[in-house]
Amino acid sequence: MPRWRMPICASAALAAAGLLLSGCANPSVGSANDDPTKPVTLKFWHGWSTPGEVKAVDDSIDRFEKLHPNIKVRATGNVSDETVNQALRAGGDKAPDVVSSFTTNNVGQYCDSGMWADLDPFMRKTGLDKHKTFPKTLLDYTSYRGNQCALPLLADAFGMYYNKDAYKKAGIERPPRTMSEFEEVSEKLTIRSGGDSYKQVGFMPNFRFYQNSPDRLFAQWGPRYFDADGDSRLADEPSAYKFFKTTRQLVEAQGGFRDLEKFRMSFGDEMSNQNAFLTGKVAMHLDGEWRGLMLDEAKAGFDWGVAPLPVPDDQADTYGRGFITGTVAGIAHSSKHQNAAWELVRFLTADTQQVVAFANAIHNVPSTFAALKSPDLDADPTFRTFFDILENKHSKALPPSVNGGAYVVSLMDFAYGVESGRVPDLRKGLKKLDEQIDADTLQSKS
Structure with missing residues (x-):
């Protein structure tokens, strides 16, 4: 667990x-x-x-x-x-x-x-x-x-669980390895049910979904959170902009944040038999190694597999990495x-x-x-x-900090604002996030 x-x-x-x-x-x-x-x-x-x-x-x-x-x-x-x-x-x-x-x-x-x-x-x-x-x-x-x-x-370690039956039905031969393939496969696996709802989504990209906290997804880009002095540098991290652009594209390819969020709210508890992957509402799912045991114990009604989460197209040689x-x-x-x-x-x-x-x-x-x-x-x-x-030599863990996990909480709150459209200027937003993280770090040292 x-x-x-x-x-x-x-x-x-x-x-x-x-x-x-x-x-x-x-x-x-x-x-x-x-x-x-x-x-x-x-x-x-x-x-x-x-x-x-x-x-x-x-x-x-x-x-x-x-x-x-x-x-x-x-x-x-x-x-x-x-x-x-x-x-x-x-x-x-x-x-x-x-x-x-x-x-x-x-x-x-x-x-x-x-x-x-x-x-x-x-x-x-x-x-x-x-x-x-x-x-x-x-x-x-x-x-x-x-x-x-x-x-x-x-x-x-975090990887991607995928529904092999859904893959077969959609004519998908293998799990995606790059983010562009991920977007294409996610869209192909998404099945609408009415104007603003779904029967199935390929991948639920919303950051509040189960294990989808931004730090775990961001690891696929191999980001640097802090400089040599321990100061936050997310506004100067090129991968931060690529990360949020990619997640926004995943959202738009599957119908937009509003509809996806409405569907997410219908999901059962992550640790129950109403888990969205287990019930077939999500075809691909970011999760840890413990999920396999839980799927077996719940006797999942479909064939499933595990693969590494896709990586950015310009870092294709890092495929196999994870959080x-x-x-x-x-x-x-x-x-x-x-x-x-x-x-x-x-x-x-x-x-x-x-x-x-x-x-x-x-x-x-x-x-x-x-x-x-x-x-x-x-x-x-x-x-x-x-x-x-x-x-995998490219796999990433969160860097330790004297403010503990406070910087991760700040990143999560910021990511919630980005995905819901409440951050109109990403660069200004990331600079403000850096200032907040640095202030929290300074306070923890006092």
Whole structure:
């Protein structure tokens, strides 16, 4: 399930334990002088919440404890980033030792604030070569300005699901690879029902549709969000103008924003059996690797496939790329058992058998080179398509920022205005967006 769309709430257990902490106290100074071979109990906080996910986490801990009988792990699930940050600011015995987060956007804050410990010294001490272990894109979103304060703990890759039956009926032989082909195929697959409605759209381009947030679509252009000084540069990014022009063309080719938005409002919930792709209202759909498992469980009434999302015509050689995100794990700076905590982080993120078992259990993409090549991985070819997207050198993740995901929210609000016609001058609008992002960044540093 897409982690960033899960409800963000602290569990009742945390509230009862008095762990919903507040205040702006500096984090307690932890210790990396502990002996990881001595008996110790670690506190591990994570965000997984469904029974199957929690079981997969508990099974992982069981495997770890068998390898490290002196280390006991007490796990707490369904924990939000806000709760973790409050606990780490307060420090003390109730704070976690090891933490995980579904929000890669916040890595810049974790690293810059010092709340999460720098992991490079631990990797050097134990001989883990991060460049030989993890794909570069994943290392990029788990570090900030040279501080590797997190490591990837499975990944999510985005591709395009398509209805093979609809393709066959429309005489389409293969998925589109460029944006011009995408527009042509989308129009061909769109079936009207009355003057202003539809029976089916080829691709719903509206940014409020399920996973269609602008940052995920924009990744196909390989944009640069910030300059070397960390300032927003979207108004100076040529691909920003091409991106909005292409999405507008996709909208117009299928009937215009007003009619498409009206049709979108008729769709069922994304995570239900009334999902618009599952019910045949949308023939091509941007989504992550978890969707395949959900389609199988729902027994989709049509044949479907997965392919990379198309790329700009002038970047045809980058076809196969996609948007990448995932779960990250790190060590709390306040932990007094950082060497033992590192043993847990290293096991969860870099042990090949563990990464493969966890990936198969929750149907997320493995996050190490060795795990991606393991014969024990789920052999489903549609699932493996996302492995190729992850390993594509052109695939993109959002860059970390000290203002966390605030710049993404600003981009989303701006994109909503563009698609609905409320931004008459794109250049002026992008310049104003840059100013807003920079102001938010400055405020986060104060």
